[in-house]
Amino acid sequence: MVRFEQVGLSYPAHGPGPLAPVLYDLSFSVPEGGFRWLVGASGAGKTSLLRLMYLAVRPSTGRLSLLEVDIGSARRRQLAGLRRRIGVVYQDFRLLPHLSAFDNVALPLRIDGRSEGQIRADVVEMLRWVGLSGKLDSPPETLSGGEQQRVAIARAVIARPRLLLADEPTGNLDEVQAERLLRLLQELSRLGTTVIVATHNRGLVSRHDAPSLRLDHGRLVC
Amino acid sequence: MARSPLRPRGFDDLGLQRALSDRLLPFLVAAMAFLAALALAGFFAAAQLARHWQQGAAASVTVQVPAPSAPAAGAGAAPATRLKRVLALLRKDPAIASARALSAAELNALLRPWLGAESRPLALPLPAVIAVSLAQPTASLAGLGAALGKAAPGTLIESHGVWAGRLTALAESLQASAAVALLVVTAVAVAVVAVATRSGLATRREAIEIVHGLGATDRYIAARFAARATRLALLGAIAGAAASLPVLLTLARVAAPFGRLEAPAAPLAIPTAGLPPLLWLALPLLPLAAAVIGYVTAQVTVHSWLRRLP
Numbered sequence: 001m002v003r004f005e006q007v008g009l010s011y012p013a014h015g016p017g018p019l020a021p022v023l024y025d026l027s028f029s030v031p032e033g034g035f036r037w038l039v040g041a042s043g044a045g046k047t048s049l050l051r052l053m054y055l056a057v058r059p060s061t062g063r064l065s066l067l068e069v070d071i072g073s074a075r076r077r078q079l080a081g082l083r084r085r086i087g088v089v090y091q092d093f094r095l096l097p098h099l100s101a102f103d104n105v106a107l108p109l110r111i112d113g114r115s116e117g118q119i120r121a122d123v124v125e126m127l128r129w130v131g132l133s134g135k136l137d138s139p140p141e142t143l144s145g146g147e148q149q150r151v152a153i154a155r156a157v158i159a160r161p162r163l164l165l166a167d168e169p170t171g172n173l174d175e176v177q178a179e180r181l182l183r184l185l186q187e188l189s190r191l192g193t194t195v196i197v198a199t200h201n202r203g204l205v206s207r208h209d210a211p212s213l214r215l216d217h218g219r220l221v222c
Numbered sequence: 223m224a225r226s227p228l229r230p231r232g233f234d235d236l237g238l239q240r241a242l243s244d245r246l247l248p249f250l251v252a253a254m255a256f257l258a259a260l261a262l263a264g265f266f267a268a269a270q271l272a273r274h275w276q277q278g279a280a281a282s283v284t285v286q287v288p289a290p291s292a293p294a295a296g297a298g299a300a301p302a303t304r305l306k307r308v309l310a311l312l313r314k315d316p317a318i319a320s321a322r323a324l325s326a327a328e329l330n331a332l333l334r335p336w337l338g339a340e341s342r343p344l345a346l347p348l349p350a351v352i353a354v355s356l357a358q359p360t361a362s363l364a365g366l367g368a369a370l371g372k373a374a375p376g377t378l379i380e381s382h383g384v385w386a387g388r389l390t391a392l393a394e395s396l397q398a399s400a401a402v403a404l405l406v407v408t409a410v411a412v413a414v415v416a417v418a419t420r421s422g423l424a425t426r427r428e429a430i431e432i433v434h435g436l437g438a439t440d441r442y443i444a445a446r447f448a449a450r451a452t453r454l455a456l457l458g459a460i461a462g463a464a465a466s467l468p469v470l471l472t473l474a475r476v477a478a479p480f481g482r483l484e485a486p487a488a489p490l491a492i493p494t495a496g497l498p499p500l501l502w503l504a505l506p507l508l509p510l511a512a513a514v515i516g517y518v519t520a521q522v523t524v525h526s527w528l529r530r531l532p
Contacts, residue, residue: 058532079532080439083437088435096237097237098234110233110235111438112437155436
């Protein structure tokens with residue numbers, strides 16, 4: 001469950017002066033297992049909204065509740081535990097360049113303290129599913145943009161998160177791969193994961209009917 | 223051979239092998255450990271010197287008996303010379319550990335620097351000199367002085383305590399200086415590890431943010447930095463302490479006569495090789511201390527840095 005109650009977000013402006021607001025009075029909720037498109041023009045605040053949900057920032061105003069945890073009053077350690085239950089596909093992938101594809105995908109499981117035997121089985125299966133079974137040992141710099149994106153997707157879903165956030169997850173994928181990814185996200189949603197996907201891809205949105213959160217200049221318009 | 227996809231030992235998820243250099247930090251810690259070893263040696267050597275002077279010189283007293291062969295005052299049925307009477311009184315006193323009259327040859331040896339090497343017997347009436355060792359360096363000799371003066375008027379008691387006290391104070395101030403040097407070296411070592419850790423944090427900021435975003439706790443991230451800093455500090459300190467040994471052994475041989483009047487003929491043949499015994503216990507503790515400094519400093523630095531992340 002994701003619940004926003006009059007949430008606003010402001011970033012510190014460069015140099016002294018007032019904070020620069022980027023999101024205003026957002027109120028909405030997404031139930032457990034819900035699927036939402038997050039749409040809006042560039043600069044509308046999609047990434048800022050995702051940042052709030054993957055706990056890179058805390059709300060400046062209002063009340064945000066994620067997976068039954070009130071973010072305003074949560075303790076630091078609690079937030080770390082919450083992050084382990086949230087999977088994120090970043091627009092810029094954010095893979096660790098010194099680690100292989102295998103180690104990048106395994107990272108959430110290792111942070112969660114899973115056994116290496118289980119990690120090996122899960123990661124090998126996940127990389128096989130995204131079509132990278134031949135590139136387990138490849139560092140990200142040797143992979144194409146599409147392959148890096150698939151590693152990022154694999155890392156986001158490997159720990160079976162309860163909330164999955166994706167920022168333009170199909171930007172570097174061909175149509176076939178994009179459709180395949182969408183089917184995976186919908187399957188995760190059907191199994192109970194709340195999924196929110198930010199995208200500019202109107203074709204994708206029109207082919208996969210789901211409620212949308214539309215942002216315009218930092219405000220929710222529908 | 224293909225690398226196993228299984229997690230290798232010492233899995234470096236934050237890429238710290240690139241961030242915390244395995245050359246600069248160990249080198250700086252080695253230099254600190256080297257200086258700490260010298261300071262420790264100074265501390266223990268000064269303590270040993272102070273103890274030696276207190277127990278040796280401060281416990282020594284010289285008694286001069288003019289006209290030693292003359293009969294003692296108040297000699298009764300058993301007449302004795304003044305020297306024998308004084309010796310008897312000294313040996314009877316519980317504060318005196320031993321009293322021994324110097325022989326004529328020893329007296330001549332003492333006077334040789336002033337009177338030349340000629341061994342002709344002197345016509346001057348020389349006092350007898352008695353070397354006395356006190357059971358306690360702090361024992362009061364006031365009562366004894368009066369008794370000796372009564373038995374052999376003109377007898378002088380010359381205590382070495384004043385000079386021994388001054389030398390002891392000197393040794394103690396050296397010891398204090400060594401302790402201060404040790405504290406400064408410790409503070410610099412803490413600063414070196416803190417600066418290296420902060421530099422590592424800045425270099426690996428992106429990796430830390432990613433791992434933090436994946437749900438790593440502050441403890442998880444700090445543990446990785448602390449493990450690396452501990453290992454590098456330990457290796458550096460082992461090298462520094464080992465490098466200090468030849469220097470310390472050389473210094474011990476040079477300084478042996480100051481700490482040990484009966485300088486051993488072959489200092490390296492004895493178990494402590496001329497070094498204060500406590501130093502042999504303290505030197506192996508240096509790398510352990512450096513490891514603790516590395517661990518604690520890295521933990522504190524990383525935890526305080528991570529506060530800037532949400």
